[in-house]
Amino acid sequence: xxxxxxxxxxxxxxxxxxxxxxxxxxxxxxxxxxxxxxxxxxxxxxxxxxxxxxxxxxxxxxxxxxxxxxxxxxxxxxxxxxxxxxxxxxxxxxxxxxxxxxxxxxxxxxxxxxx
Amino acid sequence: xxxxxxxxxxxxxxxxxxxxxxxxxxxxxxxxxxxxxxxxxxxxxxxxxxxxxxxxxxxxxxxxxxxxxxxxxxxxxxxxxxxxxxxxxxxxxxxxxxxxxxxxxxxxxxxxxxx
Numbered sequence: 001x002x003x004x005x006x007x008x009x010x011x012x013x014x015x016x017x018x019x020x021x022x023x024x025x026x027x028x029x030x031x032x033x034x035x036x037x038x039x040x041x042x043x044x045x046x047x048x049x050x051x052x053x054x055x056x057x058x059x060x061x062x063x064x065x066x067x068x069x070x071x072x073x074x075x076x077x078x079x080x081x082x083x084x085x086x087x088x089x090x091x092x093x094x095x096x097x098x099x100x101x102x103x104x105x106x107x108x109x110x111x112x113x114x115x
Numbered sequence: 116x117x118x119x120x121x122x123x124x125x126x127x128x129x130x131x132x133x134x135x136x137x138x139x140x141x142x143x144x145x146x147x148x149x150x151x152x153x154x155x156x157x158x159x160x161x162x163x164x165x166x167x168x169x170x171x172x173x174x175x176x177x178x179x180x181x182x183x184x185x186x187x188x189x190x191x192x193x194x195x196x197x198x199x200x201x202x203x204x205x206x207x208x209x210x211x212x213x214x215x216x217x218x219x220x221x222x223x224x225x226x227x228x229x230x
Contacts, residue, residue, distance in 0.1 A: 012162050014143030024137050028129030031218060035225050047127050097222050100215050103146060107212045110150050 013106065016099035020065050021092050025050055025058045030093045033068055033085040041081035059083060067092055128221065131214035135180050136207050140165055140173045145208045148183060148200040156196035174198065182207055 021030060028048045033039055045055055062068045067089030071082045085093070136145060143163045148154055160170055177183045182204030186197045200208070 011164065012143050012147065014139050014146070015164055017139045017142075019139060022137075022139050024129050024132045024134060027132075027218065028127050031129070031222050032127065034222060049126065049130055093222065094226065097219050101219050103142065104212050104216050104219060107146050107149060107208065111209065 013099050013102035016102070017096060018092060020061060020067070021096045023058070025054065026062055027096065029055075029058060029062060029083070030067065030085065030089060030096075033083050034090060034093055038071075038082045038084040041083065044083065062089070065092075128214050128217035131217070132211060133207060135176060135182070136211045138173070140169065141177055142211065144170075144173060144177060144198070145182065145200065145204060145211075148198050149205060149208050153186075153197045153199040156198065159198065177204070180207075 021027060025048060029044055032044060032047060041055070044050070045052060048055070050058075059068065059070055063070050065088075066086055069084050069086055071084075073080050073082060136142060140163060144159055147159060147162060156170070156174075159165070160167060163170070165173075174183065174185055178185050180203075181201055184199050184201055186199075188195050188197060
């Protein structure tokens with residue numbers, strides 16, 4: 001090793017990341033549904049800049065993992081899809097956020113040392 | 116919207132994530148090679164808990180995107196593979212880290228508000 005790693009004995013914080021939660025679009029969905037009691041499909045679409053098909057696919061993955069709940073309804077005359085986070089989803093998101101913070105802090109620490 | 120988002124007008128920070136850099140194993144590789152002048156294949160293998168095939172595949176993706184440089188050599192009598200980050204790779208990692216920090220801070224802010 002021609003290197004100076006922070007600590008060779010600890011496993012790297014990326015090992016704490018869960019692929020279901022970590023994936024870019026799904027991380028966006030989970031953090032948005034964490035912010036509100038429930039959010040509408042169109043809001044996620046607009047805020048995350050996804051296509052409808054893509055968003056539906058990611059919602060399905062999250063729903064199958066019990067991380068979100070999807071409810072169909074009608075508001076006025078328009079069909080609506082509402083998404084909310086489950087307690088399992090909230091725990092998974094907060095675990096991901098802890099791992100991300102460890103990664104960010106570690107990179108920042110090293111970057112400062114080099115500057 | 117039955118919700119209270121932080122700011123509806125801004126796009127979500129997950130839009131700033133690049134799938135090549137954001138993927139769990141590749142984020143681990145890039146942050147480890149950012150820490151040292153160069154690292155050995157076996158060190159990445161051990162630290163990230165990946166299989167050899169899996170690690171090789173991710174290194175290929177990163178090398179094709181010009182984010183890392185891979186060099187084969189011999190140390191003593193043993194063949195070695197050394198990996199180093201390129202200036203493009205370092206910029207991409209630091210961009211990812213900035214986006215991750217925005218996500219982490221936003222979730223933390225909301226979580227505190229709810230507690």
